[in-house]
Amino acid sequence: MPAQGQDLPKDSPRAGARALGGEASSVIPGAAPAEADQAWIAVIRKMDETYAELVSQQVELEAKNDALEEAQGFIAGLVGAMTDLLIACDLSGRVEQVNRAAERAFGVTADDLVGRPLADLIDRSSRATAQDVLATMASRRRIVDSEFTFATPEGPEQVAVNGALRFDTRGRAVGIVLVGRPLGELRRAYSDLAAAHEHLKHTQQQLVHAEKMASLGRLVAGVAHELNNPISFVYGNAHALKRHADRLVAYLDQVHAGADQAALAAARAALRIDRTRADLAPTLAGMLEGAERVRDIVADLRRFSSDQREAPSPFDLAAVVRTAVDWVAKSQMPDLAIAIDLPEPFESVGHPGHIHQVMMNLVQNAVDAMEGRPGARLEITGTSAQGRARVTVRDTGPGIADAVLGRVFDPFFTTKPVGKGTGLGLSICYRIVAEHQGALDAANHPEGGAVMTLTLPAPPAEAKE
Ligand SMILES: Nc1ncnc2c1ncn2[C@@H]1O[C@H](COP(=O)(O)OP(=O)(O)O)[C@@H](O)[C@H]1O
Ligand SMILES: [Mg+2]
Structure with missing residues (x-):
């Protein structure tokens, strides 16, 4: 073949x-x-x-x-890995397919769910119903984050549901797809977050409070130290005056008793009446001076605790700088060399009390930095030009490490041991200065030590008159 x-x-x-x-x-x-x-x-x-x-x-x-x-x-x-519940239904709301998350949520297998009406899966207490799903789909809208209550073996479970129509390749609607995210978990996560946030806020408030108390403590210590001098002055003079008064009274008693010339002359010498008389005026002047100093300190204290609701006004920046140095440095570091060089007059505009707080913080940081170092010297220089008043505070401490120079104004940034620093001083200063339309900069001096520069608005020329 x-x-x-x-x-x-x-x-x-x-x-x-x-x-x-x-x-x-x-x-x-x-x-x-x-x-x-x-x-x-x-x-x-x-x-x-x-x-x-x-x-x-x-x-x-x-x-x-x-x-x-x-x-x-x-x-x-993908569907199996989804943690959200996936339920595919036909257009009449009969379940066609579910994913593993849905099986887990309803505690049955997919085969048990397929063929059941959607209404079976929804708890009677649910605000949104299977009927709502069908109505929304019939009007060709989507379901967006609608809260359903599903009936699960563990009881009613709140679920946020998104839903849409499912189309075939020819664009005909053939079914409904629902995706649900159990809200219980989200709620728990949210309440944990809220609790953590509350805790953090509370801790922050405590720290802010601690910083306030620390500043107040420093202020009180500084003011007490300042008051101590004039008060001891007044006290010493008062003692002298008492001795003078005793002698004068003793002498007057003899005069009134009709003592003769010789007896009076002896008493005048014994009681040192002439010296006592000459001492009277300076003793009283001394007392007065001390009392005036106390009055001035109290006036400063009052001025610097003025509250923010007052309108910003021109103030004597030189006085603010000097008192801040007096109150902080003198009490804490008696042998500190202090050089203050300020123009005359030296003024700014704003709230003197707040700027006083800034100055006290800057001086405090300088004092902290120089503590225990030999040759401690604080140098404060003021300049005033083009509507700006500038104060630089330079110390002979170790300076600020380059790596942290950008962070010193961050709230809670501190290199000081617990109990000594809160890290809030400079961040508060920064905020106060910004509110004054000013600037605060941190740098290091080429010869060592930190230099803090405070720039503030100076009053316009006419306001100075
Ligand atoms: N004059 C200064 N010299 C060196 N370091 C400084 C100086 N001023 C501030 N610092 C640094 O900035 C940090 C933050 O300062 P601050 O906000 O006042 O908080 P605190 O003084 O509570 O630490 C300080 O811990 C320190 O490291
Ligand atoms: Mg500080």
Whole structure:
């Protein structure tokens, strides 16, 4: 048989066809043997072509199938990994598919859920209902963060639900997809967060309070130290005056008793009446001076505790600087060398009490930095130009490390031990100065030590008059 001369695989369809058809030449009746063979060859070729086509189609189909399976696996993986509940329903609200999170939430398998009406899954106490879902979908709207109560084995569970219609490839709505996020967890996370926040706020308030108390303590210590001098002055003079008064009274008693000239002269010498009389005026002047100093300190204290509701006004910046240095440095570091160089007059505009607080903080930091270091010296220089008054405070401490220079104004930044620093001083200063439309800068002096520069508005020329 000529056809057998062709090299064909054993399981080729042709082999099968031949087997089925029996003798090939007998299939085409009436044909001459050679013609019949030709016809067979043509048929067999056609079959081979068709077969090859089929094989290639099958390969293609298998590849597509693989891709499809992969895509399905991917989607199933995604849906399975979702922590949110996924419920797919048909348009009548009958469950078609759910993910693992939904299985877990409802405590049953997907097979138990499929086919059940959506209404079965929603608790009777739920504000939003299955009916609402169908109505929203019928009007072609989406469900956005709607609060549902699902009926779970653990009891009613609040769930925030988003939902939309599902479309087929031709764009026809074929179902509803609902995604729900249990609110219990979110609520718990939220309340934990709120509690942590409250705690933090409370701690901050405590620290701010601690800083306030510390400043107040320093202020009181400084003022007490300042008052101590004039008060002891008054006290010493009062004692002297008492001695003078005793002598004068003793002498007057003799005068009134009608003592003779000789007795009076002896008493005058014994009681040192002449010196006592000469001392009276300076003793009284001393007392008065001391009392005036006390009055001035109290006046300063009152001025610097003026409250913010007062309108900003021009004030004597020089007095603010001097009292701040007096109250902080003198009491804490008696042998500190202090050099103050300020122009005259030296004024600014704002709230003197607040600027006094800033100055006290700057001096306090300088004193802290120089504590225990030999040759401590505080240098304060003032300049006034172009509507700005500038004060620089330089100390002979170790200076501020470059790495932290940018952080010294941050609230709670401190390099001091617990109980000594709160890290709030400079951040409060910064805020006060900013409220005054001023600036506060921290730097280091090339010869060592920190330099803090405070820039404030100076009053306009006419206001000075
Ligand atoms: N004059 C200074 N010399 C060196 N370091 C300073 C000086 N002033 C401030 N600092 C640094 O800035 C930090 C923050 O200061 P501050 O806000 O006043 O808080 P506190 O004084 O409570 O630490 C200080 O801990 C210190 O490290
Ligand atoms: Mg400080």
